[in-house]
Amino acid sequence: MSDMITADLVDLDLSADTKEAAARALAQRMVALGRVTDLEGFLADVAAREAQMPTGLDGGIGIPHCRSTHVTEPTLAFGRSAAGIDFGAADGPADLIFLIAAPAGADDAHLTILSSLARQLMNAEFTTALRSVADAGAAAALIRGDETPEKVKAEAEAAVEAGPGAHGASDGVKDAASAPEGTAAAPGAASAGAAAGSTTGAAEAARDDTSGADERPFRVVAVTSCPTGIAHTYMAAESLENAGREAGVEVLVETQGSAGFTRLDPAVIAAADGVIFAHDVPVRDKDRFAGKPTVDVGVKAGINRPTELIAEVRGKAERGEVTAAASGGTPVERAGDSAEGYGTKLRKWLMSGVSYMVPFVAAGGLLIALGFAIGGWQVNKAPSVMDHFVWTQTGSWGALLFQIGIVAFNFLIPVLAGYIAYGMADRPGLVPGFVGGSIALTINAGFLGGLAAGLIAGGVVMAIQRIDIPAALRGIMPVVVIPLISSAIVGFLMFVVIGKPIASAQKAMTDWLNGLTGANAILLGALLGLMMCFDLGGPVNKVAYTFATAGIAVASPSDSAMKIMAAVMAAGMVPPLAMALATTVRGKLFTQTERENGKAAWVLGASFITEGAIPFAAADPLRVIPSAMAGGAVTGALSMAFGATLRAPHGGIFVVPLIGNPFLYLLAIAAGVGVTTALVVVLKGMRKENPQAADAGTTANATSAATEPKQPVAA
Template sequence: MKKKILAVTACPTGVAHTYMAAESLAKAAKEKDIPIKVETRGAVGVENEFTEQEIAEAHAIIVAADTDVLESRFAGKPVVKVPVAQAIKNPAGLLEEALSKEAASAGDYLKQVEQSKAQRSASRSGAYKHLMTGVSNMLPLVVAGGLLIALSFIFGIEAFKEKGTFAAALMDIGGGAAFALMVPILAGFIAFSIAEKPGLAPGLVGGMLASQIGAGFLGGIIAGFLAGYVAKLLKDYIKMPKNFEGLKPILIIPLLATGITGLLMIYVIGEPVKAIMDGLTVWLKSLGSTNAVLLGILLGAMMAFDMGGPVNKAAYTFAVGLLASDVYGPMAAVMAAGMTPPLGLWLATLLSPKKFTKEERDAGKAASVLGISFITEGAIPFAAGDPFRVIPSIMAGSALTGALSMLFGATLRAPHGGIFVLPIPNAVGQLALYALAIVAGTVVTAIMLNILKKPVGN
């Protein structure tokens, strides 16, 4: 009987990496005639979710994820755990590694459970994973809120100030509700990633306090980590009689963790972080052209460097967080620079088709669609095949796009959507120049790559 493999894929935004990794694993498994089922945890929710019976019958599980995927389900099973990008780059190797794992026998099941718990505990100590779990759960609110705010501007940039109007209703939904929940959700799910369910309540409350105090997204991040580790500490070290153990998750931990987190946010952390956020906001709003260009270069290069990886997400998180402080320039630079890599690669395949294989030319067509949709991961197939030529080229193009976007004073009120948000009136400031910045970076990427690349076969 053939060994069956299960795999779960998830990336922070739940868009490109999640499904590209699933497709790569499924394709490699089909080529090797390996039975596989892939669960995706993307922006639309959980698809192909495993049943308990499927988990029990699986030989091993591949976890290709940068966010929480409820790994506690796999206790006692051999697990191969990697970042989601690894499943795109080396699916065959992951399948071989999973097949080589020894299945847990009945005799050593308890030992496997303990090892699995230790591995999960170690994985949860990663700050990047906790932060990205918060960001991925916050992102739908930011996208929905930003687009609703942008739609309210169709009726005039200040039409929402007139109470009772449709524009005012859109602003109340987008800004008053969705954006108000942004920081609490960020903090709540950072804490959830660290301490699981006991961390959620103190994280949400800490995030709400950060928002009320004016500590912004930076205060929300601090509140999330604080609440998560306080809740985890209480969960691990508070011991109660067996009959009262059920009170811990519903009374003791929420009460103590929420109280401790809230008091620290009010009396110790909140005001200093507010001062930092106020200073950052003032600095960003008063940037001269030289400093704005330098910031644009940095953000642009970060967006292209790992195409949806940790560096890319750091730049994106920074820009998204500033939306709540009414700073819209970095968001424009980040989205434009994230669109440029796949668009530039598509243009390169058109300008010099002899320097690309048929598969790469076909990938270029798909990259064009991903590029206009602000899915930077469309550049990954090219970068994986020729990193030393592709990555410098896309970084150069994105750095130029980011610099021009900041220089032109472009602004963006919607944190996602690519070209599809550009027609919304007032969603983008300096629209024509913003489009020019994207075109310029696309052209530079294509020209640089075609200079560096040699014709296929050489």
């Protein structure tokens, strides 16, 4: 592990009593060696990673880690705690703490070395040696691989036999196996021993259960992954492989970590009897494992109870259980928990369609807006550029852009419906979804028709997939039978049964919007502003945005629809711009990391990327989100009151020339930004002054700042 860890990065008498204090103590060693440039910024990134999932492992191990822009080179610090520190492990506090710091652009070689350490932590001899080592240099050498656990253990035993004083203050830490009951080393060692004992017992039971099985061993393929892709990914792999050897099971693992991943050979997957997914981020190319008994769990389950997972997948194989989730699941299930409630799944299905639709909205809308800007407001009446196009006339170029944009817009409803169905039923849902969406477009059912078509198409395909089909017909089901039957059913329902009522509802809603004036329009603008700023790019934000874009997704949108689009974009720009301004005018109320995020928020806000405010909201939601909503409501209401219009669905300040009443529009944005900035400054100023924020780096305040709860979450 070369110089990734040295004696200066080892603390065998770590006195910290909390995980934040432990991270700070070890990080300060990294700062002293120039490995970390900004202590507070780095600790904020560590805290953000810890917030995703506790980093404590059974057996007395804590492994806080992160990738950070404040790290100059991959670095590992090690601390040993006599009292133990709570890192969230089920079996209690950790006495072995590893702090892993990886640069934001760490190279594959160093990440591979870090993964090697993670695998070593699953080796009981390695952890036992770390508990017994009496010298910082020897500990660093052991972690680097320059010393073997056997040699370190022998040296420790010799030191104990030599009597007190042989190694100074570190003599109090002995081999975990020989430590008297009640010492600091005992809890972790006992946990490791108990885990090893349960693993061995389960392995023996597994052998007994399969004593009459074929000579060929049971084969399992597994995939492990974690949010950072540095530690848990490889620890779970090592744990599963060790448990497989104990149980007489062949286990091959594909680690999808930060160092990239090498796909398992398709022949290996085909020959496997079962699959284990131990992951906290979506498994890449999950369809490769379709049709096999599958156990799907979080990555920590792969570390802590591998034998149970192997036994579970064997049981499923014996019973012939191949469920929808085991067959790969739908895209929504692959991105989350297959046991989520119906309401959560419905929201994700709808967001699946919206996420695929938005690029068509942006491309088509901007092309149409540019067409109007270049060719004038009569460009929508221009003849087809196939019949009339003059290279030297700006009007022809404007008509070309406009007509390309209209073609892109014509995909909105079919894409929305198709990918809602895709989110529900995977690829078989695409054909009926697109067909239903196209019918909705044909009968003028609009956005509501697209939603209905997508949900119906997905439901129909899911119902067909539940039918028990003879084996001889299964091969043609995805290609012929499902597309044929589902398209016919969806087409019948859209044309004959529900299409006309939905089209009537769409027309009524459009007429209502066109009739909005005065106070009603202002209230609508305020409501849309609140929605845009409520979750900063989340589902509620997307509902408001989709509502606005659906109104302008026609060749000749109404004046009301363009006012709604203007209000939505203006309100969406407020939160990041306000956070940027607040960090500029009252920087001492924010951490150094937040001040850095504030610089980026200027550009994000100006570009209508509301998500630029998420780091601030995640760190302090009770102050930031209400402030953002207040400013968004003001901006939305003023935009509607000023009569500002917008033909483009995106672009921020870069499409101001395409906005009706642009100066009043910018005034509305400025007013909302001012309201949000003022509220954030006042609310943050009312709390107890945070020394971490007031002084981004003083060592004198470092310890007290460690317990300060306000830690920004890295975007």
